[in-house]
């Protein structure tokens with residue numbers, strides 16, 4: 001069975017996010033997956049993502065953490081309910097809080113690897129802690145509080 005990316009289970013009309021929307025050709029189109037109890041994603045930075053020559057712009061790293069966090073939150077909510085990704089009714093989350101710590105400069109060149117741990121799952125709130133690594137070294141850590149939208153807003 002081919003595993004579907006969390007973001008590919010988002011509804012058609014909510015798939016334009018700059019960080020992860022499959023319908024945003026200018027965006028990052030991040031794809032997140034389960035790896036056991038953790039979640040993973042990869043991203044290849046390009047030269048336009050430069051901060052200082054040779055190093056990745058921190059805002060890019062923050063947006064990857066944002067979208068891996070909200071995607072992981074949605075997947076964790078489906079898993080907690082024992083439901084397939086994308087099944088009805090939809091479980092849609094937005095970012096309430098995005099925290100990033102930049103531990104060391106992130107080299108521009110290697111693929112960035114994101115790894116998420118689900119810290120808390122409540123009916124309306126999911127908390128995800130993440131690491132961003134390059135060359136097997138953690139360069140940034142992050143934490144997202146994702147809040148489920150009421151059906152009326154989604």
Ligand SMILES: CCCCCCCC/C=C\CCCCCCCC(=O)SCCNC(=O)CCNC(=O)[C@H](O)C(C)(C)COP(=O)(O)OP(=O)(O)OC[C@H]1O[C@@H](n2cnc3c(N)ncnc32)[C@H](O)[C@@H]1OP(=O)(O)O
Pocket residue numbers: 010014015017019066067070071092093094095096097122124125145147148149154
């Ligand atoms: C831009 C809108 C998008 C609409 C489309 C939605 C459908 C999406 C579906 C699929 C596509 C996925 C695309 C991924 C998106 C990528 C990520 C982004 O860039 S999202 C854009 C940036 N984020 C916002 O613009 C949120 C703006 N804020 C809000 O709308 C509200 O403040 C919201 C919904 C986040 C919270 O609503 P409340 O204030 O009514 O919720 P309360 O009931 O007070 O809190 C619920 C729980 O969350 C905690 N919480 C709320 N805000 C917090 C904060 N800032 N820090 C820590 N915890 C917080 C609270 O303490 C509470 O936790 P306790 O149940 O008590 O444990």
